[in-house]
Amino acid sequence: MTGHTERPLLFLDVDGPLLPFGEDPQRAPRGTTPDSRLARLTSEVGSRLAALPCELVWATTWEEEANAEIAPRIGLSRLPVVRWPEATEHHEREDQWFGLCWKTRPLVNWAGGRPFAWVDDEITDADREWVSTHHSGRALLHHVESYRGLADEDFAVLDQWLRAL
Structure with a gap:
């Protein structure tokens, strides 16, 4: 591709960001079945995601199921899907030592230097630090509360970051 750079990626987790668990840690848990959680998905979420200036990629244990059930x-x-490699014992031990989310290393590899935003409920400062050291492009690791899911302020942060690239 000549003349323009590829659009940044947005790695999208399903459980938490798109399917909130609906249990505010401050309140008593209430029962949430997968079906009742799927019922929360709206076309509004899809159109807001589609409006972001990026290429959407599933980064979830749902893998292809995300295209069948969520999309x-x-x-x-249909979106591209990150296939999770079998964890090697060496990387698993190292990642646990650094306190990394198990997705961090595969996502950096998948991005291959392209700028990316990553929306997940498991992101920590350890992941941000590791990515800033091991990823040559720009990256936004955006933590979303699993009980709340993607909200207006999350979309605002993502939109602003992606447009600033």
């Missing part, structure tokens, strides 16, 4: 419910077409 149609929120009005998105």
Whole structure:
């Protein structure tokens, strides 16, 4: 591709950001079945995601299931899917030592130097630090509260960061 750079990536987790667990840690848990959680998915979420200036990529243990179950419910077409490598014992031990999310290293590899935003409920400062050291492009690791899911302020942060690139 000549003349322009590739659009930044947005790695999207499902459980937490798109399917909140709905249990505010300050309150007593209430029962949430997978079906009741899927019922929360709206086309509004899909159109807000589609409006962001980036390439959306599933970064979830749902893998292809995200295209079968989630994408149609929120009005998105089929998205690329990050395939999680079998964890090597060496990397697993090292990542636990650094306190890294198990997704961090594979996502940096997948991005291959492209700028990316990553929305997940498991992101910590350890992940941000590791990415800033091991990823040559710009990156935004955006933590979303799993009981709340993606909210207006999350979309505002993502939109602002992506447009500033």
